[in-house]
Amino acid sequence: MNQFVLNHGRSPELALFPHILELGMKKNGSIQPNSFPATVAEGLRIYHILEGRFEWYINHQPHVFYPGDVALIMPDIPLSSDNSVLTIGSFIWIQLAVQKLDTGHILPDKWSRLSDSEAAAISKILFVNNLPALSRFNEVCSIIKCIYTELFEMQVAYQTRVNHHIDELLIQVSRKITRQTHSTRDFPQAFTNLEMALRQDLAHQWTVEEMAGLVGMGTTLFTEKVKNFTGFSPINYLINIRISEAIRLLKRADISVTDIALDIGFYSSQHFSTTFKKLTGYRPSEFRKNHLRNI
Amino acid sequence: MNCIITVELGTYGVKVFVYSLDGQVIGSMKGHYPTFHTQPDYSEQDPEQIFITTLYVLKNVLNEYIHPKKHTVASICFCGSMHSVLAVDIKGNPLGNAITWADNRAKKEAQQLRDSPLGKKLYGETGTPIHPMSPLVKIAWLRDHDRERFASTSKFLSIKSYIIHQLTGEYMIDYSIASATGLLNIHTVNWEDDALQYAGITADKLAVVAPISSTAGNLKKAYQQSLRLPADTKILIGSSDGCLATLGDGIIKGEGKASITIEDSGAVRVMGTSVLQDEQMRFFNYLLADNYYISGGPTNNGGNIFEWFTRQFGDFIHQFDMEDSMGQLLEDATNVPTGSDGLLFMPYLLGERAPIWNANAKGAYFGINIKHERKHFIRATIEGILYEIYSIGKTLEEQRPITSLSVNGSFGTIPFCSQLIADIFNKPVQVRPQLHSVSFGAYILSATEMGVYQSLDDTAVKPAEPLHVFTPNEQHHQIYADYFRIFERLSDKLADEFEAISNLQQKYAHSDKSLTHDKP
Numbered sequence A: 001m002n003q004f005v006l007n008h009g010r011s012p013e014l015a016l017f018p019h020i021l022e023l024g025m026k027k028n029g030s031i032q033p034n035s036f037p038a039t040v041a042e043g044l045r046i047y048h049i050l051e052g053r054f055e056w057y058i059n060h061q062p063h064v065f066y067p068g069d070v071a072l073i074m075p076d077i078p079l080s081s082d083n084s085v086l087t088i089g090s091f092i093w094i095q096l097a098v099q100k101l102d103t104g105h106i107l108p109d110k111w112s113r114l115s116d117s118e119a120a121a122i123s124k125i126l127f128v129n130n131l132p133a134l135s136r137f138n139e140v141c142s143i144i145k146c147i148y149t150e151l152f153e154m155q156v157a158y159q160t161r162v163n164h165h166i167d168e169l170l171i172q173v174s175r176k177i178t179r180q181t182h183s184t185r186d187f188p189q190a191f192t193n194l195e196m197a198l199r200q201d202l203a204h205q206w207t208v209e210e211m212a213g214l215v216g217m218g219t220t221l222f223t224e225k226v227k228n229f230t231g232f233s234p235i236n237y238l239i240n241i242r243i244s245e246a247i248r249l250l251k252r253a254d255i256s257v258t259d260i261a262l263d264i265g266f267y268s269s270q271h272f273s274t275t276f277k278k279l280t281g282y283r284p285s286e287f288r289k290n291h292l293r294n295i
Numbered sequence B: 001m002n003c004i005i006t007v008e009l010g011t012y013g014v015k016v017f018v019y020s021l022d023g024q025v026i027g028s029m030k031g032h033y034p035t036f037h038t039q040p041d042y043s044e045q046d047p048e049q050i051f052i053t054t055l056y057v058l059k060n061v062l063n064e065y066i067h068p069k070k071h072t073v074a075s076i077c078f079c080g081s082m083h084s085v086l087a088v089d090i091k092g093n094p095l096g097n098a099i100t101w102a103d104n105r106a107k108k109e110a111q112q113l114r115d116s117p118l119g120k121k122l123y124g125e126t127g128t129p130i131h132p133m134s135p136l137v138k139i140a141w142l143r144d145h146d147r148e149r150f151a152s153t154s155k156f157l158s159i160k161s162y163i164i165h166q167l168t169g170e171y172m173i174d175y176s177i178a179s180a181t182g183l184l185n186i187h188t189v190n191w192e193d194d195a196l197q198y199a200g201i202t203a204d205k206l207a208v209v210a211p212i213s214s215t216a217g218n219l220k221k222a223y224q225q226s227l228r229l230p231a232d233t234k235i236l237i238g239s240s241d242g243c244l245a246t247l248g249d250g251i252i253k254g255e256g257k258a259s260i261t262i263e264d265s266g267a268v269r270v271m272g273t274s275v276l277q278d279e280q281m282r283f284f285n286y287l288l289a290d291n292y293y294i295s296g297g298p299t300n301n302g303g304n305i306f307e308w309f310t311r312q313f314g315d316f317i318h319q320f321d322m323e324d325s326m327g328q329l330l331e332d333a334t335n336v337p338t339g340s341d342g343l344l345f346m347p348y349l350l351g352e353r354a355p356i357w358n359a360n361a362k363g364a365y366f367g368i369n370i371k372h373e374r375k376h377f378i379r380a381t382i383e384g385i386l387y388e389i390y391s392i393g394k395t396l397e398e399q400r401p402i403t404s405l406s407v408n409g410s411f412g413t414i415p416f417c418s419q420l421i422a423d424i425f426n427k428p429v430q431v432r433p434q435l436h437s438v439s440f441g442a443y444i445l446s447a448t449e450m451g452v453y454q455s456l457d458d459t460a461v462k463p464a465e466p467l468h469v470f471t472p473n474e475q476h477h478q479i480y481a482d483y484f485r486i487f488e489r490l491s492d493k494l495a496d497e498f499e500a501i502s503n504l505q506q507k508y509a510h511s512d513k514s515l516t517h518d519k520p
Helices: A116-129 A139-153 A158-181 A184-200 A208-214 A219-230 A234-250 A257-263 A269-280 A284-294 B047-066 B107-114 B117-126 B135-145 B147-152 B159-168 B175-179 B193-199 B221-227 B241-248 B303-313 B322-334 B374-397 B415-425 B437-449 B456-460 B474-493 B495-507
Strands: A004-007 A020-028 A044-052 A054-058 A061-065 A070-073 A078-081 A089-096 B002-009 B013-020 B025-032 B072-080 B086-088 B155-157 B172-174 B208-210 B234-240 B257-262 B266-272 B284-289 B292-299 B344-347 B363-366 B404-408 B429-431 B468-470
Touching: A020 A044, A020 A139, A044 A139, A054 A070, A061 A070, A070 A158, A089 A139, A116 A158, A116 A208, A139 A158, A158 A208, A184 A208, A184 A219, A184 A234, A208 A219, A208 A234, A219 A234, A219 B025, A234 A257, A234 A269, A234 A284, A234 B047, A257 A269, A257 A284, A269 A284, A269 B047, A269 B221, B002 B047, B002 B159, B002 B437, B013 B047, B013 B437, B025 B047, B047 B072, B047 B159, B047 B221, B072 B159, B072 B241, B072 B437, B086 B147, B086 B159, B107 B117, B107 B135, B117 B193, B135 B147, B135 B193, B155 B159, B159 B172, B159 B234, B172 B175, B172 B234, B175 B208, B175 B234, B175 B284, B234 B241, B234 B437, B241 B257, B241 B266, B241 B284, B241 B292, B241 B437, B257 B374, B266 B374, B292 B374, B303 B322, B303 B374, B322 B374, B322 B415, B344 B374, B344 B474, B363 B474, B374 B415, B374 B474, B404 B415, B415 B429, B415 B468, B415 B474, B437 B456, B474 B495
Parallel strands: B002 B072, B072 B234, B172 B208, B257 B404, B404 B429
Antiparallel strands: A004 A020, A020 A089, A044 A070, A044 A089, A054 A061, A054 A078, B002 B013, B013 B025, B086 B155, B257 B266, B266 B292, B284 B292, B344 B363, B429 B468
16 A cells, blocks of 8 residues: 545545545654644544554653554644654554544544444543543554555545444444453453443443443443442442532532432433432431431 | 441441341342542542441341341441541530541651650550551541641541441440551550550540440430331441451360461451560551450552452453453463463562552562463462461461461462462361351351350351361472472562662652552
């Protein structure tokens, strides 16, 4: 495969794919000044290293990449190298336009055939782990090459095929992230990491699928493991964390019960109240009053 | 039918058991809560989550095993881990997280106190070794490093005392958990002035010390309703996990019996009617009940070390998870001759408490030759963990003869390990399969309180439980005795090198502290 760069807006091959901002392959045979200026892009960039050794700064943190490794750069994150020089080697990359939500999550747009809940789970995994370096990950290379072939050959139904490949890319990347972050040999550690993620974002409407995705397991195995390890189903464990946080917040006078409910992930104060009462015996307001007066 | 409920507040979670009066398990459930390591050496738990989890599990147990069958709950008895500290304000609100036994932030304070004449004196008065685990030094640490929290604290509680206070409104602490604080005079059973003074507090900052069989008032109305329990349900304050495991093992009566617990960490305990005094301050002494002292030595390096080995060297390609991998390793270990062909392992991966009390101690394999294979390392690792247990037992035996052993805890009761213990100690080892010693101890305590047994002495033989007995193999013992002599000498001789490597490890420590975490 020869060097090439396709850019959205300039390359006719991308006319049907506004979400592919850039697709390219670079072979660098010599060291030139200013050959790799620092960049910040609006899209999600995925680089797969084919040859050479690259020392890049992603969000100002150094990472070293060898052949087979993947650099994953989230939107608006700076990418640079020492003295803006590109070292000798080659890589293939794609840059994808994604929706950016206020929460910091990114979601694929309408072109994607991922279901809403699957897309949410993937974006959660990307967001929580923030893992810019994925090692030994050749699937990415094959997928980008497939996209390239489809774009140049334009066989029947290639538009669908390309979008299909991009979905596949997102799925593979998120699965790889969870595999790299969590090893099945250490479920307690994986569970601790998950628990931290849950606590950092209690207001989020967590699904079992998302939670399982974060530790890199299927939902069935995940549910079984959590039950074994904690004694609770994943959702009940989450409710436990939510209610303990509620107890802490109810002891402070400066936050309303409704705000507490929303902060910790109940969709209404009524729902919160019922759950709280079921578990603790008190209605939240009653707990607060009682608590401040008696204890 | 009358039932007894036991609630065990452990390090990793809460376990609730329902027993019939004659000691049969009717049902049980558990709930996990996490430990947070916000900084190296810190180990904390969220008291609210512990409370919610406890309520949740208790409620589920009642709804599953008690209410549908119209059983009556005769009593609910609590057991808890030792050495936790939770500061609460005047309203009983937690001021931050609870600091658990595993927290080492007060390392420096402990070392200073231990080396001082006051430390020796306090050990004599309280029976508790001076160590960062001890609430005595933890409170002193709070006084010096977290003045705001210290100043707003109305009471320093144990996690168990907090849970009981949440349920009933009473501030109480049982003898054994109180004696494990390092603040209780074990001879007079009062808070010790010297210790209070050292910690910078007065006795009213601590809960009321009470015998294990004390009841702690009535359940608050809301909990009576939500748990559907009558107002007069007895809430027994119970005891500590270590003491109850010993009681549950049935070794209370008669001298000469020792109980070995090996879970993640481990302990060797003996029962007696007097305190073990030790010049070198190696043993703990906890008061179970009037004139029942549980003495012994704790180790940091038990099943957690085997788990470490499994994680590093286990086969995770063919075995899906930890348990399977461990099983495979154990099987491989059985194919290695006794003594691992001269390969020795010092298990001090987490420093060590008893008997060497050296926080700088490190692990080592010794005697490696070209013929040693992976399987030798597996067996040597297990043997090393058990040599360490033996070295505690041996030091204890200098003061109190041991004739028979009971083993409990998930690692110790693996048949292969139980047999090794028998061989290394050259003493018969008893195991009660399927027994949850801590909860069973709490059952015994409750049942005695209800008159099922006449006294704690009486419970040693009842209820009859099938025992597995492992008989020592004299030949194996000889081999182990030979190797153990080297093991013992190595621990001693390496002390300087442990310190040297420890200093270097700290000097060249990776700057990223977030990577250092111990197991939750």
